[in-house]
Amino acid sequence: MTGIQIVGTGRYIPQKIVTNDEISKLTDTNDEWIRTRTGICQRHFSEGETNADLATAAAEKAMKAAGISPDQVGTCIVATFTPDHISPAVATQVHRRLSLPEHTPALDISAGCTGFLYGLTVARGFLLQSERPYALLVGSEVISRVLDFNDRSTCVLFGDGAGAAVLKLSDSHPxxxxxxxxxxxxxxxxxxxxxxxxxxxxxxxxxxxxxxxxxxxxxxxxxxxxxxxxxxxxxxxxxxxxxxxxxxxxxxxxxxxxxxxxxxxxxxxxxxxxxxxxxxxxxxxxxxxxxxxxxxxxxxxxxxxxxxxxxxx
Structure with missing residues (x-):
């Protein structure tokens, strides 16, 4: 069976760091409570950056690491549950910003935290039918905008960020x-x-x-x-x-x-x-x-x- 190879990765993390002490100013908690129950010390929150901003930045880094150009991308997939809009998909915005070919399909996957793993199989399926050799798969979230700071059981857990991978089919990579x-x-x-x-x-x-x-x-x-x-x-x-x-x-x-x-x-x-x-x-x-x-x-x-x-x- 034809496998896939990850030939480049990239990530983009918003600059704003939010420590546990800063979270404790927003809800009834403290650093020790968060660390002992979750292991989390800090997280990053976006300041005005959209999901598409994060996803595009991570994708650009992955493509640079892979050494590929936009005209080599055969599919663009973004896994997310925090899109900027109900429609259009974040992937279509990434598609436009990266100037991908018009015949490159672009879509979002909403499978929660499992989205990137679902995306690996979906990307492989697209590549089996693509005339171009590479797939761009991004996991991108701006979770800070859907946090409820009255609920300390959830608001302390999440952060924003994006990670991306460039994939290609390979018979030597199961x-x-x-x-x-x-x-x-x-x-x-x-x-x-x-x-x-x-x-x-x-x-x-x-x-x-x-x-x-x-x-x-x-x-x-x-x-x-x-x-x-x-x-x-x-x-x-x-x-x-x-x-x-x-x-x-x-x-x-x-x-x-x-x-x-x-x-x-x-x-x-x-x-x-x-x-x-x-x-x-x-x-x-x-x-x-x-x-x-x-x-x-x-x-x-x-x-x-x-x-x-x-x-x-």
Whole structure:
């Protein structure tokens, strides 16, 4: 089966850093409470920058890293639950700003925090039918504008940012993906706050935690089985950066080596669909993703969606 290769990554993080102490001025919480329950020390909030601004900046960096030009892009996909408009899609705005060819399809994916993983499989499908060799996949969120600072259980968790990857088909880079959905709209989501037209995040924290620590280990196991690999064959496990306690629970439950799990939630908080591509770009920047390196990326999100993917570098 034809696989995919990630040939370039990029990220864009808004300049404004919001510490836990600053969050404590907006809601009834404190630095110790946030750190001990989430592992988060700070997050970044956009100041006037749109989702399309973040997505385009990350995409430009990924394309530069890949050494490709706009006329080589065969599809443009943005995973997000915080688009600038109901329509048009963020991807169409990125398409225009990057001057991609008119025959390049552009669309958004709304699968919550699992969006980037869904996007890998969708991008591969488009590439199998494309006349051009590369796909642009971006996870981008401006979550700060849908936070409810009266709800300390959610407002302390999230941050803004974008991560991007340039993909191409490859017979020498196997790709395995496992995707799923429980079909739930009550546990986690973003809807209009009661009596208003303002959208706000809602979450049943204890139930989401339970879902995550049960689902992620199963997803890792299912992905490994489908790929016909053992845990020893994986160099890095890249979990969706939602909460340090969730990742720690996954490590305990799976008995996998802690040093194989990449962690950066302390710097960014939960950036939803952007968290995995931001992590991958950091890893690439640090020289961790050498040719032949295998990463197993796994995530979960509203919907309730989940997904795992083995990507070989």
């Amino acid at each position: 790709f395995t993906s496992v995707l799923g959905c429980k079909g739930d709209d009550q546990m986690l989501g973003c809807t209009n706050a009661p009596g208003t037209e303002r959208q706000r995040i809602f979450m049943n924290g204890s139930e989401v935690f339970r879902f995550a620590v049960e689902t992620v280990p199963h997803c890792i196991d299912d992905t490994l089985k489908k790929a016909e690999l053992s845990p020893e064959d994986i160099d890095f496990f890249v979990c969706h950066q939602a909460n340090q306690r969730i990742i720690a629970s996954v490590i305990r439950k799976t008995h996998l080596p802690e040093h194989k799990f990449y962690l950066n939630v302390h710097n960014y908080g939960n950036t939803s669909a952007a968290s995995i591509p931001i992590a991958l770009d950091e890893m690439a920047e640090k020289g961790l993703l050498k040719p032949g390196t295998r990463t197993l990326c796994v995530g979960f999100g509203a919907g309730l969606t989940w997904g795992g993917a083995v990507v070989e570098w």
